[in-house]
Amino acid sequence: MDVEALSGIPQQVSTGALPAWESVEELVREAHRRYTDDRSGTVADYIPVLAEVDPELFGLAVIEVDGGTHDAGDALHPFSIQSISKMFVYALAIQEHGHQRVRDIVGVNNTGLAFNSLMALERNAGHPMNPMVNAGAIATTALVPGATAVEQWERIREGLSAFAGRALSLDGVVYASEAATNERNRAMGWLLRSYGRMSGDPDEIVDVYTRQCALSVTAHDLAVMGATLADGGVNPVTGQRVVSADVCRDTLAVVASTGLYERSGEWLFEIGLPAKSGVAGGIVAVSPGKGAVAGFSPRLDSAGNSVRSQLAIGHLSRALGLNLFASAPAATVRTNA
Numbered sequence: 001m002d003v004e005a006l007s008g009i010p011q012q013v014s015t016g017a018l019p020a021w022e023s024v025e026e027l028v029r030e031a032h033r034r035y036t037d038d039r040s041g042t043v044a045d046y047i048p049v050l051a052e053v054d055p056e057l058f059g060l061a062v063i064e065v066d067g068g069t070h071d072a073g074d075a076l077h078p079f080s081i082q083s084i085s086k087m088f089v090y091a092l093a094i095q096e097h098g099h100q101r102v103r104d105i106v107g108v109n110n111t112g113l114a115f116n117s118l119m120a121l122e123r124n125a126g127h128p129m130n131p132m133v134n135a136g137a138i139a140t141t142a143l144v145p146g147a148t149a150v151e152q153w154e155r156i157r158e159g160l161s162a163f164a165g166r167a168l169s170l171d172g173v174v175y176a177s178e179a180a181t182n183e184r185n186r187a188m189g190w191l192l193r194s195y196g197r198m199s200g201d202p203d204e205i206v207d208v209y210t211r212q213c214a215l216s217v218t219a220h221d222l223a224v225m226g227a228t229l230a231d232g233g234v235n236p237v238t239g240q241r242v243v244s245a246d247v248c249r250d251t252l253a254v255v256a257s258t259g260l261y262e263r264s265g266e267w268l269f270e271i272g273l274p275a276k277s278g279v280a281g282g283i284v285a286v287s288p289g290k291g292a293v294a295g296f297s298p299r300l301d302s303a304g305n306s307v308r309s310q311l312a313i314g315h316l317s318r319a320l321g322l323n324l325f326a327s328a329p330a331a332t333v334r335t336n337a
């Protein structure tokens with residue numbers, strides 16, 4: 001992403017709370033307008049059906065921890081969640097098994113390699129290294145409780161629905177398209193098994209993983225899901241507790257360092273927020289204690305991250321003062337208020 005594009009936006013500090021609802025609303029609309037004409041990047045085509053999407057779609061949503069909602073453009077247009085599911089399934093796995101066990105099995109470090117790298121597994125004796133790349137995500141899916149793959153899938157669908165505050169369903173067309181072409185992920189499942197890193201049937205586990213990636217969401221849903229992690233695990237729209245506050249902290253820490261694949265360091269340096277992307281064009285960024293910003297637009301950069309979503313979220317991070325690393329002396333902030 002070209003961060004020069006953000007250079008005109010004043011950097012507000014993260015000290016304090018979000019601006020008033022009306023100001024947030026105006027900034028969300030402005031961010032949407034500003035990047036509508038950016039047509040850079042290309043739509044993912046390694047999952048055949050994703051190549052057929054309208055590349056012009058562009059939605060933006062912000063949900064505040066007090067339940068305040070902002071939607072712009074195609075914020076209610078459905079698309080498949082893809083890799084963004086990884087962060088929420090990871091949260092469910094830690095909720096079930098605890099911090100240390102999941103850390104030992106899946107790891108928390110960046111691989112420095114593409115999200116679907118087999119080499120990363122081979123280099124580390126089959127240890128997946130982190131849960132946001134495919135190998136680690138498949139190993140994480142294997143940890144979801146359930147006596148059968150069907151039960152595990154139901155548990156994931158229910159868990160992600162609780163994050164979203166509505167019943168999410170499978171996009172059967174995306175699922176079928178990916179299931180017919182996911183040899184690489186199946187290879188990863190078997191490689192994990194060959195190293196003794198995963199129990200269970202690799203084909204069944206990869207099938208559950210493929211289903212979780214094909215869950216249909218909107219940018220609005222992603223913002224509610226992210227806002228639940230920003231709100232100590234309580235969904236700010238439904239009021240339901242989904243995971244514990246500790247689970248949110250663990251999940252956001254790992255997402256901050258690995259959520260945008262090999263661009264994660266650059267993103268954290270420029271934007272300063274944990275964020276997770278998916279190849280269908282979604283990105284959700286979480287501002288702990290404040291809320292979440294989600295974007296959807298199908299054209300991607302070379303690492304597989306939506307271009308317009310990155311720009312619009314980057315814009316809002318600056319304008320709303322979400323960068324976790326940007327502070328100012330509290331006295332100054334109070335005087336300026």
Ligand code: GLN
Pocket residue numbers: 082083084115116134178185210213277278279280304
């Ligand atoms: N389902 C996709 C895959 O496993 C998810 C990848 C992504 O969104 N980056 O390849």
